[in-house]
Amino acid sequence: MAVAEAIAALxxxxxxxxxxxxxxxxxxxxxxxxxxWVRVPADRLLxxxxxxxxxxxxxxxxxxxxxxxxxxxxxxxxxxxxxxYSLLSLSQRHRLWLKVFVNDPEPVVPSVTRIWKGAEWPERxxxxxxxxxxxxxxxxxxxxxxEGIEDHPLRKDYPLRGRGExxxxxxxxxxxx
Amino acid sequence: xxxxxxxxxxxxxxxxxxxxxxxxxIHRHGINWARxxxxxxxxxxxxxxxxxxxxxxASRYDLARFGAEACRFSPxxxxxxxVAGRVVMKMLPVLQRIYTQMCEPKWVISMGACASTxxxxxxxxxxxxxxxxxxxxxxxxxxxxxxxTILEGLMAIQRIVRExxxxxxxxRGHGLQMVIEPPPGVEMGPGFGERSLGxxxxxxxx
Numbered sequence: 001m002a003v004a005e006a007i008a009a010l011x012x013x014x015x016x017x018x019x020x021x022x023x024x025x026x027x028x029x030x031x032x033x034x035x036x037w038v039r040v041p042a043d044r045l046l047x048x049x050x051x052x053x054x055x056x057x058x059x060x061x062x063x064x065x066x067x068x069x070x071x072x073x074x075x076x077x078x079x080x081x082x083x084x085y086s087l088l089s090l091s092q093r094h095r096l097w098l099k100v101f102v103n104d105p106e107p108v109v110p111s112v113t114r115i116w117k118g119a120e121w122p123e124r125x126x127x128x129x130x131x132x133x134x135x136x137x138x139x140x141x142x143x144x145x146x147e148g149i150e151d152h153p154l155r156k157d158y159p160l161r162g163r164g165e166x167x168x169x170x171x172x173x174x175x176x177x
Numbered sequence: 178x179x180x181x182x183x184x185x186x187x188x189x190x191x192x193x194x195x196x197x198x199x200x201x202x203i204h205r206h207g208i209n210w211a212r213x214x215x216x217x218x219x220x221x222x223x224x225x226x227x228x229x230x231x232x233x234x235a236s237r238y239d240l241a242r243f244g245a246e247a248c249r250f251s252p253x254x255x256x257x258x259x260v261a262g263r264v265v266m267k268m269l270p271v272l273q274r275i276y277t278q279m280c281e282p283k284w285v286i287s288m289g290a291c292a293s294t295x296x297x298x299x300x301x302x303x304x305x306x307x308x309x310x311x312x313x314x315x316x317x318x319x320x321x322x323x324x325x326t327i328l329e330g331l332m333a334i335q336r337i338v339r340e341x342x343x344x345x346x347x348x349r350g351h352g353l354q355m356v357i358e359p360p361p362g363v364e365m366g367p368g369f370g371e372r373s374l375g376x377x378x379x380x381x382x383x
């Protein structure tokens with residue numbers, strides 16, 4: 001598998017991180033999906049990401065997706081939030097997932113917008129819905145929720161029906177329109 | 178007979194041109210006759226109800242039979258707002274602004290389960306019924322409503338216009354809030370009415 005070389009390159013460059021690849025999905029019969037992820041500490045993310053983009057054997061030119069998982073009340077979860085980076089190398093034809101785990105009360109991850117420019121809006125989305133701050137982001141504002149909202153709705157401790165935001169709207173009439 | 182040359186107005190009440198016919202009907206039934214046959218809808222279509230509304234406007238169900246085929250996407254040219262689909266909180270100021278931009282007299286149809294109650298989308302972002310924020314005259318049940326139900330709702334608006342006229346628009350506060358039933362023989366879809374509930378009870382697979 002081509003991605004094994006990329007992981008070997010990463011392990012060679014960052015031996016102190018102990019990058020151990022794990023499958024994203026493991027089925028009940030013991031097989032797995034063949035998609036691998038590695039855990040990266042938040043303070044080393046920028047180095048690892050830059051190396052993964054530039055190294056000959058990695059060449060992850062494309063950041064397919066940047067998302068987040070809230071592991072609150074998840075069985076055997078050590079950390080609260082996992083920020084997930086899906087990387088794709090078009091030239092080497094392999095994929096790799098990076099996961100960065102952060103915790104309350106101040107979840108902060110360095111922004112990868114200087115490495116992959118397309119990360120700007122996905123990072124805003126993760127900030128909007130999970131409240132994770134991306135250090136070095138050029139324009140970290142909410143992207144989906146309306147202006148007045150204070151919470152981060154995709155956190156697991158946020159009630160599904162909200163905290164009354166959907167009723168607390170002031171009707172617009174002719175005078176205020 | 179009352180026919181005169183060159184289509185001049187007939188004193189006996191027999192119309193000779195289209196304009197005469199219209200003037201005659203307005204003379205007999207008032208200006209609301211003209212108003213109810215030229216409702217120009219403003220389709221506020223945000224979801225699948227909008228697709229169903231397009232089917233109503235197309236040739237098979239032919240909204241033009243009711244004079245309501247001129248869907249205007251400028252609120253200033255329309256007098257019937259059809260809210261078709263779910264409205265999220267971020268969309269709500271847009272909806273309200275469009276409603277206030279429409280000229281009087283104006284009427285509102287809340288089409289389908291989502292616009293009327295929020296439907297299955299009982300979440301933080303979805304408005305649970307637009308009637309909390311804009312006056313609604315007619316609710317259409319269904320998910321989405323069948324075209325027959327939509328036409329029934331349009332005819333209900335026409336009845337409102339005929340009987341209440343402009344008063345129904347300017348003095349109504351929360352709207353008339355009529356709930357329309359689909360015409361006989363038209364299915365409501367699963368989850369509505371006695372029959373489908375009975376089927377569900379007798380069939381454990383459902």
